[in-house]
Amino acid sequence: MLCNSWIISDRATGRAVFETFSEVTASQVNLARYAVHTAHEWLAALNKRTKAEG
Numbered sequence: 600m601l602c603n604s605w606i607i608s609d610r611a612t613g614r615a616v617f618e619t620f621s622e623v624t625a626s627q628v629n630l631a632r633y634a635v636h637t638a639h640e641w642l643a644a645l646n647k648r649t650k651a652e653g
Contacts (some may be wrong), residue, residue, distance in 0.1 A: 603620065604619065604637075605625035606635075606638055606641035607639075608634045610632060615641070619623055
């Protein structure tokens, strides 16, 4: 399974706010202000951005 933790990011800045290992916590986030990503999704996107900058 690729979803053992979730990264919560601020929609306005795109920056990660925190990581949680609780699916319950991830499901209770204010989605108007924050985006919820699986750790796999977040790290894949970070890798893509890093390669583009380099």
